[in-house]
Amino acid sequence: TIHLKTKELKKTIIGLEITQFSDSVVLAIPYSQENYKKVVDVISNYQYDLLNDGILCRGGASYGKHFSTEDFLFSNGMIDAYKIESTIALTPRVIISKELIDLVYPASELSKNEHLILESDGLYFINYMKNGNADDSWKAICKAIPDELSENPSIRSKHIWLIDYYNHQFPESKRKDNHRFVSPDA
Template identity: 50%
Template sequence: MSNILKNYFVAFIDLLGFSNMVSHDCENPVSSQKYIDKLKSVHAQTKKLQGNLENLQLIQFSDSVVLALPFNKEKFHDFLSLVADYQYELLKNSILCRGGISYGMHHFEDDFLFSSGLIHAYNLEKDISVNPRIVISKDLIDLIYPQNGNENDLILKESDGSYFINYLHTRKYDEAWKGISSIVPDNLTNKPSIRGKHIWLINYYNHCFPTQKQREVALFQ
């Protein structure tokens, strides 16, 4: 029997606030539903992206999305670009996400999924990402860029040492801010977990567009 397990890049993405979206649309009249159509639209747009990368796998269940591509160093940038586009489409639809990208042995066939790469990516999302960012395994970074470190504009290194997808790279500042301002309220919530994510998002925007800062956040009041 041939070995069906092969090495893949694997991204695990968690849609933040999904349970609230489900509750909103399930508990309100049809005329007030606003999330299911957005999620279906983003999913449809993402499926179209499959044509841009041969052998790309897309799996979505509940609040989780898995993207996988056979491991090929030359395709790493293309894979990151696709994930970045997906994250940006979510932002434009007022949806935040976080996640992890890793690599490992992987097999998906007829709705059967068996993947160490997915486990690694999931653990990155669960233990490290915290904020609305998609963290990339340092082992993967070292494998792709063994000599000179990160050489990819789609990757940023944060102060905690984590690498994450720079999905606002080359975007239009006003379009990006429109997405952010549709999510972050004028008066930040006092709930620490949500407040921290919103502050991180504003600071990330300011980092990407330093001459177009839309808002300063006072961390100490």
């Protein structure tokens, strides 16, 4: 079903190429401001749909030379995006490369952009929770993470990050306060 949902993305933007392999999805389209905005919307909706299915995903978005056929794929943009995903993203977020941010946005536009969030690490990621309200987003998170946070530090940090993202996006509906720190009385 995820495979079919991914194939459906191709219908959302004229000229969008999609390649799937292993647990990766590559979206490619010639660069323009309009195409960039469309792709960010597609990724945002797709990531939120996956969250609603209880699936956490991460990724990177970049740009660069790209060539593909049915049998062959060469892409500097994909290599950059893979490096972002595998070494920087680490949590359920799709990070936009600094080079792509600099290309697309004058500095004054970034602060009022609802599609991206600037995290404390200085990186921008696609704001996928903007696609839902507080209740629906919390229900989706509950599908993706167990009631008790994982003992595995890597998994636990992803779950905590997701809760922090929710609390940032919906401050009026904050959940699980102070979950990062253990009080001495505990």
